[in-house]
Amino acid sequence: MKLSVDVVRINLFDNFSNLIHASSPRYFKNTSDEIEQYDFVGRDSSEKKTEHLIRFMETVKIKNKPPFLINQIHSDEIFILKDESQTREQVSKIKADAIITHLSEIPIGIFTADCIPVLLYDPKLHVAAAIHAGREGTLQGIVNKSISAMKQEYGCKPQDLVAGLGLGIGGCCYEIDEKCLSSFENKIPFQPPFVKSKENGKFLLDLFAVNAQQGIDAGLLPENILRSEECTFCSPMNYFSYRREGKTGRILTFIMLQPR
Numbered sequence: 001m002k003l004s005v006d007v008v009r010i011n012l013f014d015n016f017s018n019l020i021h022a023s024s025p026r027y028f029k030n031t032s033d034e035i036e037q038y039d040f041v042g043r044d045s046s047e048k049k050t051e052h053l054i055r056f057m058e059t060v061k062i063k064n065k066p067p068f069l070i071n072q073i074h075s076d077e078i079f080i081l082k083d084e085s086q087t088r089e090q091v092s093k094i095k096a097d098a099i100i101t102h103l104s105e106i107p108i109g110i111f112t113a114d115c116i117p118v119l120l121y122d123p124k125l126h127v128a129a130a131i132h133a134g135r136e137g138t139l140q141g142i143v144n145k146s147i148s149a150m151k152q153e154y155g156c157k158p159q160d161l162v163a164g165l166g167l168g169i170g171g172c173c174y175e176i177d178e179k180c181l182s183s184f185e186n187k188i189p190f191q192p193p194f195v196k197s198k199e200n201g202k203f204l205l206d207l208f209a210v211n212a213q214q215g216i217d218a219g220l221l222p223e224n225i226l227r228s229e230e231c232t233f234c235s236p237m238n239y240f241s242y243r244r245e246g247k248t249g250r251i252l253t254f255i256m257l258q259p260r
C-alpha cells in the first residue's frame, strides 16, 4: 500500500507566518517501514497515544510537543488557555469543545472523526482557537460563541479573523432523519446549500455550510472562511469516519502560534 497523504492542511491557512497548523491522516509509515494507523484514542495503551501524538507533530517539525487537548463532550463550552503554568494534564480534564489561546509555542488541538474541526486565527492580535463543531456543537452555535469569547477576552474583531474548516463529513454523505433535521428549525433554512432532500425521505446536512454561515453571522468576512474540500466519509483510505465505521480512530487538528 502506498501512502497518499502524510499531513493535511486547510487551503491557504499556511499563508500566515508565525503559525503552524495541520490535520492528521489515517495512516503513517512507522520506524519499521510498515503502514500503521494513528491511534490517538489509546485503545491499546495511553503510551501509544502519546507516542503517536508526538510522532504526528514531528511530521510538521514540532519536536517533542504533543498538543494541549481538552475533554470534548459535544457541548458549547469554551476554554481559554491564558495561564502558561497550566499543564497538559490539567487541560486534558477540562470539559469543553473549543480551546483558545494567545500563548506561543503551545499547540492546541481537537479530535474529530466526521465532526468539523474549525480553526480561528486573528492575524492582528495573534490569537488562535481550535473548535470541535459536530452536530451538537453546531446546533449550539459553538463557532459563533468562540468568536464572541475571542472578542470578549482579547478584543478580537470578527472582521479580522480567519476561519479554517478542516476535514469532516461533507454534505455529500451526512444523512440525517427528519427528527434530527427538526432540531435545526429556525437556525438554518431547510434548503441548499444547508440541506438537501433525498429520495429515501432522509436529508443531507452540510455542516460545513452551516458552520460557515455561523461565522458570517458572527461577523466573519466570507472571503476569510477557508475550507478543506475533503469529506472524511468519502475517503476511507485517508481518513477515519465515525459514520462509516462506528468504532474508529480520530483525526487530530491543531494550531500553534509562533512568537513574532
Ligand SMILES: [Zn+2]
Residues within 6 Å of the ligand: 169, 170, 171, 172, 173, 231, 232, 233, 234
Ligand atoms: Zn462524502
